[in-house]
Amino acid sequence: MSLDQKTIESLAEHLENAELQAQDVLKITDDYPDMDWKDAYDIQWEIRRRKESRGHRVAGLKMGLTSWAKMKQMGVETPIYAFLADYFGLPDGAEVKTDELIHPKVEAEVAVVTNKTLRGPGCHLADVMSAIDYVIPAVEIIDSRYRDFKFDLKSVIADNASSSRFVTGGCVKRIEDVDLKTLGVVMEKNGKVVEVGAGAAVLGHPAASVVMLANMLAERDEDIPAGTFIMTGGITAAVTVEKGDAVTVRYQDLGCVSMTFV
Ligand code: 0L1
Ligand code: MG
Numbered sequence: 001m002s003l004d005q006k007t008i009e010s011l012a013e014h015l016e017n018a019e020l021q022a023q024d025v026l027k028i029t030d031d032y033p034d035m036d037w038k039d040a041y042d043i044q045w046e047i048r049r050r051k052e053s054r055g056h057r058v059a060g061l062k063m064g065l066t067s068w069a070k071m072k073q074m075g076v077e078t079p080i081y082a083f084l085a086d087y088f089g090l091p092d093g094a095e096v097k098t099d100e101l102i103h104p105k106v107e108a109e110v111a112v113v114t115n116k117t118l119r120g121p122g123c124h125l126a127d128v129m130s131a132i133d134y135v136i137p138a139v140e141i142i143d144s145r146y147r148d149f150k151f152d153l154k155s156v157i158a159d160n161a162s163s164s165r166f167v168t169g170g171c172v173k174r175i176e177d178v179d180l181k182t183l184g185v186v187m188e189k190n191g192k193v194v195e196v197g198a199g200a201a202v203l204g205h206p207a208a209s210v211v212m213l214a215n216m217l218a219e220r221d222e223d224i225p226a227g228t229f230i231m232t233g234g235i236t237a238a239v240t241v242e243k244g245d246a247v248t249v250r251y252q253d254l255g256c257v258s259m260t261f262v
Pocket of ligand 2: 062063142233
């Protein structure tokens, strides 16, 4: 089934209000069990349009559910994409305001910045590798708007893949100076190691996530413009955080990203 435009708009408003008011809601497929994949992305794109119409900028794109650890954790089998609004971005050492969020979790990720347009279908790894300028350590703070993180894939796509904040830091390196596949990460919460992983956890290679993003966007006749900041997906499972927690993620040869939850 395809939802009509009025329903798409009202579901986008419903989910964006849940984000802005830090109020959880029930998954939208409870009321719209027949909505399809296009409906789900239409709602996400409508949330994006709403934010841009109020003057927000899109700071980048992200892929979600790209590691086996994440897919298993959430009981799903397909990666998804979403957008990052400008106010989601925080600097290294940030104090993350937990009152603005519902039930945040952190994921260690690696982000890349592109230097040319990437367009699918048929985008492949060589296209992506030659289009990445920089690699940036980045930690994502996800915050599903759905009660107790209980959702299905269509509901979570509509909810902009739980995007809420991200923290960048450490060293920015050129792609030729980093082996994305073997890049090791160690996540510490309150001084204790809680997760470890390597870049290969992301679809075998974090650049494969960008390949998938270009090919998924092509289904809507969209591309990845040159200069796009892309979070490639969680290398580790997501870790629950609450007020008072301190998180540091150490990246092999790329320094650390830290934040506290206040
Ligand atoms: O960035 C992610 O991998 C999150 C995707 C959405 C699912 C979730 O909230 O865990
Ligand atoms: Mg993520």
